[in-house]
Amino acid sequence: MTVIRNGPKTKKLKVKAVSDLLSIIYGPIPWKPRYNASEELVYTILSQHTSDINSERAFHNLLTVFGDLDHIADASVDDIEVAIRRGGLSKTKAPRIKSILNEIREELGSFDLSFLAEMPLKDAKAWLINLKGVGPKTAAIILCFSFGMPAMPVDTHIYRVSQRLSLVGKKISAEKAHDILESLVEPKEVFQFHMYLIKHGRDTCKAQRPKCHQCSLTELCPSFKRYQ
Numbered sequence: 001m002t003v004i005r006n007g008p009k010t011k012k013l014k015v016k017a018v019s020d021l022l023s024i025i026y027g028p029i030p031w032k033p034r035y036n037a038s039e040e041l042v043y044t045i046l047s048q049h050t051s052d053i054n055s056e057r058a059f060h061n062l063l064t065v066f067g068d069l070d071h072i073a074d075a076s077v078d079d080i081e082v083a084i085r086r087g088g089l090s091k092t093k094a095p096r097i098k099s100i101l102n103e104i105r106e107e108l109g110s111f112d113l114s115f116l117a118e119m120p121l122k123d124a125k126a127w128l129i130n131l132k133g134v135g136p137k138t139a140a141i142i143l144c145f146s147f148g149m150p151a152m153p154v155d156t157h158i159y160r161v162s163q164r165l166s167l168v169g170k171k172i173s174a175e176k177a178h179d180i181l182e183s184l185v186e187p188k189e190v191f192q193f194h195m196y197l198i199k200h201g202r203d204t205c206k207a208q209r210p211k212c213h214q215c216s217l218t219e220l221c222p223s224f225k226r227y228q
């Protein structure tokens with residue numbers, strides 16, 4: 001573990017120290033692929049503004065109803081909307097799913113995005129962000145979760161915890177935080193660090209009333225005193 005004396009000298013060392021301390025609590029979290037990349041894209045759309053449980057239910061129901069991505073792309077927006085209703089915001093998500101699947105199929109003739117894993121990270125991100133409705137967070141989720149590439153998705157928990165730890169500045173947007181955090185974490189550690197900060201944000205460094213008295217990062221956290 002990194003030894004902290006008068007605090008880490010650089011943000012990279014601080015990230016390493018945070019990661020080491022959180023690894024004691026959460027243990028190793030090895031990467032393993034979740035869905036294929038196009039499915040991950042659909043899942044990510046379904047996960048917006050809803051719980052993991054609801055988005056997983058909606059995703060599995062969608063695949064159960066239509067069988068595969070081709071049939072989802074061919075389905076009417078109304079039918080997709082019914083299939084994903086339990087996930088919430090179905091009227092917004094259904095046309096988005098249909099549109100993006102058709103955009104990929106027209107571009108590639110399939111839903112196979114495995115070529116992205118062979119590209120430099122910057123180019124793979126740019127290809128995905130070129131799709132309508134895909135931003136840095138969605139692109140990073142696909143590259144990180146489907147291919148294990150060192151892209152750092154920054155969700156609301158990671159953004160909040162990183163700001164409280166002063167890993168990213170208060171005036172930095174969530175979009176810009178992706179590149180900043182990515183540059184601070186060792187590429188092989190990106191997935192694990194992403195998972196650690198989400199867990200820590202959910203369990204301890206909550207949006208309202210963070211549990212600083214239970215937190216193992218107090219010595220590294222300039223926000224500690226504010227919440228006492």
Ligand code: SF4
Pocket residue numbers: 161164165204205206210211212215216217218221222223224227
């Ligand atoms: S000390 Fe408090 S504000 Fe800082 S990371 Fe821990 S829970 Fe969050």
